[in-house]
Amino acid sequence: MNTIFQFMKRHYKVLLLVVLASIGLWSFIPKSTSSGDPEKDKLLLELLTFVIEKGHYHPAAIDDKLSKGIYTDYIKALDPSKRFFLQSDIDEFAKYETLIDDEILDKDLTFFDLTYTRLMKRMEESKEYYKDALSEPFNYTVNEEINTDYDKLPYAKNVDELKEKWRKQVKLSALSTLVENQKMQEDLQKDKGKSVSEKLQEYKKKMGTKLTPELEKKFLDNLEKTKNDLPKSYEELEKSSRESTLKSLNEYFGVIKDLDREDWFSVFINSIASQFDPHTSYFPAEEKERFDVSMSGKLEGIGARLQKKNDYTEISELISGGPAWRGKQLEAGDIVLKVAQGDKEPVDVVGMRLDDVVKKIKGPKGTEVRLTVKKTDGSIKVITIIRDEVEIEETYAKSSIVEKGGMKYGVIYLPKFYIDFENKDKRDAAKDIALEIERLKAENVQGLVFDVRDNGGGSLKTVVDIAGLFIDKGPIVQVKSANGAVEPLPDMDPRIQWDGPLVIMVNEFSASASEILAAAMQDYKRAVIIGSKQTYGKGTVQNIIDFNQFVRGSNVGDLGALKTTIQKFYRINGGSTQLEGVSSDVVMPDRYAYLKMGEKDTENAMPWDKIDALNYTTWSKTNNFDLAIANSKMRILNNSQFKLIDDNAKWIDARNKENVYSLQLEKFKQHQKSLEDANKKFKVLANYTNDLKFRSLPYEEELMQKDPALKLKREDWHESLSKDIYVEEAVHVLNDLNKGGSKELTSKVKKEQIKS
Missing domain, CATH: 3.90.226.10 (2-enoyl-CoA Hydratase; Chain A, domain 1)
Known part of the structure; x- marks a missing residue:
């Protein structure tokens, strides 16, 4: 939910109190920090508790009750479906359930470091679990089921139980895709005698909205590609469903890979902030910038929305009226390979975090950015764009x-x-x-x-x-x-x-x-x-x-x-x-x-x-x-x-x-x-x-x-x-x-x- 604000002048007394009292914080400022630096994290903890104590409408006491709330919310945020941690991990973490409040006051990062390090280890191990489960055909004649009410399910007692959780989860995903593909194939066979226009009209009706020219073209291209396709066997469809599930999970872990220690520390900080009320939350620098854009509806850049696809950054949409849209050279579906500032050397952005790619493409109004992109037809093109103010x-x-x-x-x-x-x-x-x-x-x-x-x-x-x-x-x-x-x-x-x-x-x-x-x-x-x-x-x-x-x-x-x-x-x-x-x-x-x-x-x-x-x-x-x-x-x-x-x-x-x-x-x-x-x-x-x-x-x-x-x-x-x-x-x-x-x-x- 978006929030509502008073202008600063309406609560200058609160801010003044915070600023004046903050003089005492200078003794805690580290000499130099970098991304993921523990000293910076300690400073954030100090600032968080200080500002909440001085500025929150009704600050809660930093005690064992608060500690228990932080513990519950944080562990759930790290592993909501209980597919990473083992019960032995939880038993180890539980020792800190009533100690987090003391660690916050002492600027002690022991609990965070323990959970972060363990999560990274478990996530890396999990890649092998789902890959192994998807490497062989599933037996869908076995009478078994899966419960997805994760809140009420226990953590796995050992690695074998955890592997079984992953096997069932990916089997459900692949099964859902298999049934959907089987139905799609049946529908295609029924539609063999229909004209292209009839199929298009049915697709429009199914979509329930007016198709963009891009979506319509994609549908017609797909029809052309598949018009001579023979029905696939069960074995082919089953294999395809596993490949689709594998691709989705690889993309998910690709996004996770982009997160660094600083991102996970933000999760911890927000588990603390949310104990005071649901709308108190921490914004890292990038998040704050996105919030400002959402409130004003304006940004300075090229006017394009980006999305991550494995190691690549793809243009997902051009914002109407923006410089990229006006230039008519960049298109949705283009893959950004390199970014150059003005006449400087281009920087390879393949494999780079999405936020970092966005930072390189955005910039002040009137400045030049050059994008090396791979077009949907496979050609490579360098596109020069002058940044401008973009209204969303x-x-x-x-x-x-x-x-x-x-x-x-x-x-x-x-x-x-x-x-x-x-x-x-x-x-x-x-x-x-x-x-x-x-x-x-x-x-x-x-x-x-x-x-x-x-x-x-x-x-x-x-x-x-x-x-x-x-x-x-x-x-x-x-x-x-x-x-x-x-x-x-x-x-x-x-x-x-x-x-x-x-x-x-x-x-x-x-x-x-x-x-x-x-x-x-x-x-x-x-x-x-x-x-x-x-x-x-x-x-x-x-x-x-x-x-x-x-x-x-x-x-x-x-x-x-x-x-x-x-x-x-x-x-x-x-x-x-x-x-x-x-x-x-x-x-x-x-x-x-x-x-x-x-x-x-x-x-x-x-x-x-x-x-x-x-x-x-x-x-x-x-x-x-x-x-x-x-x-x-x-x-x-x-x-x-x-x-x-x-x-x-x-x-x-x-x-x-x-x-x-x-x-x-x-x-x-x-x-x-x-x-x-x-x-x-x-x-x-x-x-x-x-x-x-x-x-x-x-x-x-x-x-x-x-x-x-x-x-x-x-x-x-x-x-x-x-x-x-x-x-x-x-x-x-x-x-x-x-x-x-x-x-x-x-x-x-x-x-x-x-x-x-």
């Missing part, structure tokens, strides 16, 4: 227009409450939302749907500014500090950007700043909140504290930063959103309704509490507010599609609790078939269309004429909106807010209310 379009707000019953409405989707903390003149969500509202008003829309589903939060200032677009003046949220002081954060601007009907869409992944917006609009009765039973339930405020500020002038290297909880926020009615989230005015069934994924399901979450309410005046300009909610509830109650979604959610919950799988081919196939049969009735959910037509605003239609990638993204979004029953219901609510709903439905609602 998916980060930003976007809007669409939809018409229903002669009424025109706007839909605004906000993926996060972004802001550039370094430059207030750059884009931020509040400015962009205000602009989108003005553009929608110019199109004479009569209602707004504001979609913050899956929005994990962002800037606190930004959400206050956005909420202020919909009301006159008044408080938006209350913030409580560790000393008990409560500060209301008000909208001081009397201007109302939008005073018409408003619906806010949320789900169980709407968190933090999303919950502040939904809660404020609900308390003011300014908007109808529709979505999941409740939002995520994160009612805390975090701040980023850069560790490097405490060691300026030393050559210690980049120490990263700590994201730590410094405040809690409360609704203007006094209630907290912590754990309980925001309850929707209209609850709509969704696929994940019964799974445990909220703040209340996390370890060490802070408790719910309440403070005094503020004085505020509820909105009085919305007609038919209660009636629109009642009508919506009745529609959902009588909607067969929503009933099916709820049935699907229950089915997913039941499936999520299944942990035992047969490793016998026929039994596995029978189980898969029973799942397919049970799931058949839910397949119609993917084919649902709401008959609403969505279109971009005029300014964006002009942009799309010059940017085919943007055009494709918007077409995909509009297609997904046209299949979205939740957006459809939001539009219905806007209709009711505008018209008052049908008399027939209103009558039904009144009867239902009388019954209840």
Whole structure:
């Protein structure tokens, strides 16, 4: 989940206290450190405990209880599926279960060094286990099974037991691939008489979305390559399934190989930080940089996403509008072999860590980078790119227009409450939302749907500014500090950007700043909140504290930063959103309704509490507010599609609790078939269309004429909106807010209310 922040000035006292007290830390700064240097790790431990003690909202005591929590979380993080450590290792580690707190205070790395060294040894040994298991055909007639509920399973008592664990795990993976390949081959034989266009249409339908030209070309190329293929024998398919599993595991261990001691120490540090609350965490230097990019939506570089494939770095995607995209020479699928800075000699990056390759390719705006790449046709090409500022379009707000019953409405989707903390003149969500509202008003829309589903939060200032677009003046949220002081954060601007009907869409992944917006609009009765039973339930405020500020002038290297909880926020009615989230005015069934994924399901979450309410005046300009909610509830109650979604959610919950799988081919196939049969009735959910037509605003239609990638993204979004029953219901609510709903439905609602 993304976090929400106050600007530095809001808690300068906390920071000042930390900085002043940090003078005592200088005696612990090592003279010189390098990656993986124990002295640097000791300094990190010192800084972590010091900053948490001075800056955390409610720091826990560093005692045996904390030590036990760290021990449990850390060991689980190192070996979640219990495929590396032996029980003898755990017995040896367990001696430190109540000693970690003492080691932290003494800056003693004995426990970490022991577990890190042992993990590296066990991982190296494990490579032989899976390779041996996959070297010979599996016997799928043996009646055996595997339990994947790793939390409840014991560690292996000896190497033979551990090898058996690996054998069963890779057998399950290979079996799953084998059954899938057998089914694919059967389908290919059935499709022999079909034309290429028929096959393409079926593939598009199966994918459930508009295909990119690249995916369509790949599908057609694959058809061409396989059109004369003869059916493969069982032996060939079985061998292929093992080779596929081997390749996946080799790639996994290739990624693991890229991690160094410093990366694993970050795991240990975060096992300590998470004991204070789920949102206190350590950011190593690279992670901090990625976080900043995610918050601002901007970076300086070439505008390409990279991924690791064995020892190679592959271009996975070009960011629309970026310098690589504009240059039209670099393509998705290209393999980066060398990187050169300007006119300097190129550096071979084959086998290099992905993070290190990224560092070499990224750089300041206006500088030159030369990439030696292997193209998909096998040719080698040197591509020169001038770095520039890249905007990650998916980060930003976007809007669409939809018409229903002669009424025109706007839909605004906000993926996060972004802001550039370094430059207030750059884009931020509040400015962009205000602009989108003005553009929608110019199109004479009569209602707004504001979609913050899956929005994990962002800037606190930004959400206050956005909420202020919909009301006159008044408080938006209350913030409580560790000393008990409560500060209301008000909208001081009397201007109302939008005073018409408003619906806010949320789900169980709407968190933090999303919950502040939904809660404020609900308390003011300014908007109808529709979505999941409740939002995520994160009612805390975090701040980023850069560790490097405490060691300026030393050559210690980049120490990263700590994201730590410094405040809690409360609704203007006094209630907290912590754990309980925001309850929707209209609850709509969704696929994940019964799974445990909220703040209340996390370890060490802070408790719910309440403070005094503020004085505020509820909105009085919305007609038919209660009636629109009642009508919506009745529609959902009588909607067969929503009933099916709820049935699907229950089915997913039941499936999520299944942990035992047969490793016998026929039994596995029978189980898969029973799942397919049970799931058949839910397949119609993917084919649902709401008959609403969505279109971009005029300014964006002009942009799309010059940017085919943007055009494709918007077409995909509009297609997904046209299949979205939740957006459809939001539009219905806007209709009711505008018209008052049908008399027939209103009558039904009144009867239902009388019954209840």
